[in-house]
Amino acid sequence: MLRKTLFTISRYKYTRSISTPRTLEVKSKTKGLLKLHVDWLRDHCECSKCIHPTSRQKLHSSGDVANSIIQNVNQDGEVINVIWNDGHKSIYNLIDLFPAKKVIPRPFLWEKEDVLNIHVDHDEYMKTEQGISKVLKNINKFGLCILENVPTDDRYLKSIIERIGPIRNSFYGDLWDVKNVKDAKNIAYTSLYLGLHMDLMYFETPPGVQFLHCLSNSVEGGESIFLDSFKAVSILRKKFPEHFNTLQSIPINFEYKNQGKHYQYLRCMIETNLFNEKLDVFYAPPFQGKLQLDPDSAEKFYLAMHEFEKILKSDSLIFQKRLEKGQCVLFHNIRVLHGRLSFNTITGERHFKGGYLDWDDFQSAYRASFFK
Numbered sequence: 001m002l003r004k005t006l007f008t009i010s011r012y013k014y015t016r017s018i019s020t021p022r023t024l025e026v027k028s029k030t031k032g033l034l035k036l037h038v039d040w041l042r043d044h045c046e047c048s049k050c051i052h053p054t055s056r057q058k059l060h061s062s063g064d065v066a067n068s069i070i071q072n073v074n075q076d077g078e079v080i081n082v083i084w085n086d087g088h089k090s091i092y093n094l095i096d097l098f099p100a101k102k103v104i105p106r107p108f109l110w111e112k113e114d115v116l117n118i119h120v121d122h123d124e125y126m127k128t129e130q131g132i133s134k135v136l137k138n139i140n141k142f143g144l145c146i147l148e149n150v151p152t153d154d155r156y157l158k159s160i161i162e163r164i165g166p167i168r169n170s171f172y173g174d175l176w177d178v179k180n181v182k183d184a185k186n187i188a189y190t191s192l193y194l195g196l197h198m199d200l201m202y203f204e205t206p207p208g209v210q211f212l213h214c215l216s217n218s219v220e221g222g223e224s225i226f227l228d229s230f231k232a233v234s235i236l237r238k239k240f241p242e243h244f245n246t247l248q249s250i251p252i253n254f255e256y257k258n259q260g261k262h263y264q265y266l267r268c269m270i271e272t273n274l275f276n277e278k279l280d281v282f283y284a285p286p287f288q289g290k291l292q293l294d295p296d297s298a299e300k301f302y303l304a305m306h307e308f309e310k311i312l313k314s315d316s317l318i319f320q321k322r323l324e325k326g327q328c329v330l331f332h333n334i335r336v337l338h339g340r341l342s343f344n345t346i347t348g349e350r351h352f353k354g355g356y357l358d359w360d361d362f363q364s365a366y367r368a369s370f371f372k
Helices: 038-043 122-127 129-144 157-162 229-239 241-247 295-313 359-372
Strands: 004-009 012-017 023-027 033-037 069-078 079-084 089-093 119-121 143-148 176-179 194-197 209-217 226-227 250-260 262-267 272-273 278-281 317-323 330-331 337-340 350-357
Touching: 023 038, 023 226, 033 038, 033 272, 038 089, 038 209, 119 122, 119 129, 122 129, 122 143, 122 157, 129 143, 129 330, 129 359, 157 350, 226 229, 229 241, 229 278, 229 295, 241 295, 262 272, 330 337, 350 359
Parallel strands: 119 143
Antiparallel strands: 004 012, 012 023, 023 033, 069 079, 079 089, 143 330, 176 350, 194 337, 209 330, 209 350, 226 317, 226 337, 250 262, 272 278
């Protein structure tokens, strides 16, 4: 027989049973009837003994408040006053406890015609809240933004990046040069065609946003190319669900082994995170190492990659643009594929300065702006 006790504390129903959680039922004019687990309620106390007043960090763990017991409770409108059996006193505002959710917009899956108006002036970005908000919105929506009229001092890019957050350093340095050099250790530092790819896929946490600042570009050729991998993956999933499943289940070995450095990371090309409603794509053919695949897995993998790369060749998806001196492109490195057409070094000079920002720092800046 189920043993259950039901009693009232100052007019509020408190239920405790072997098979059901301990809950407190309260009525809110804005939220209706609320059923609050007692330990959850105790865990969300925001008094100065529970939340540090200046750091806003919790001063207890969730395990500390397990099996909490209410001694008394009363309500005044949307405010609940609770006294716990250890003497602790908590005050809760139901509106603050259950705030209205303002949802961050989901990424817009684009084709080339959708990203013709993603330009923001440098001075507006650097000097106004409206300007930086435009840039952050473009990156969140399209994964892509272009700044105009940027000063072309060699290291000015540092100021551009730090307007959002701290620079992400790597073995390339805080900033790095993209130009044709002799005996290049990276195909990006040649004049050859550079196919669509993402940077540093062999890192456990690749950079989130890449910045490329054009310092000079007088060569014939060398147009930049960009493509929304989220759009390409959505097409693959709709047309070939079996290939989508293959590319999110068979891991790829990404590897960099050069100049005394050896980076390596194993990951699937497509990764989904249901908890955060998040999609990540990892695609970098130049840095794909040896694959340990049995014959059946290899058959599935190569067929899936073939179909995915056919989608990447769709003219409607490829945004091609010649970046000129004083322009700076910002793009989401785990979403927007980038590359470059070949160029003729005899006809002039092509020099870009590059840098990275972690995605966590971008998201922090975007949330702070969005929820302001």
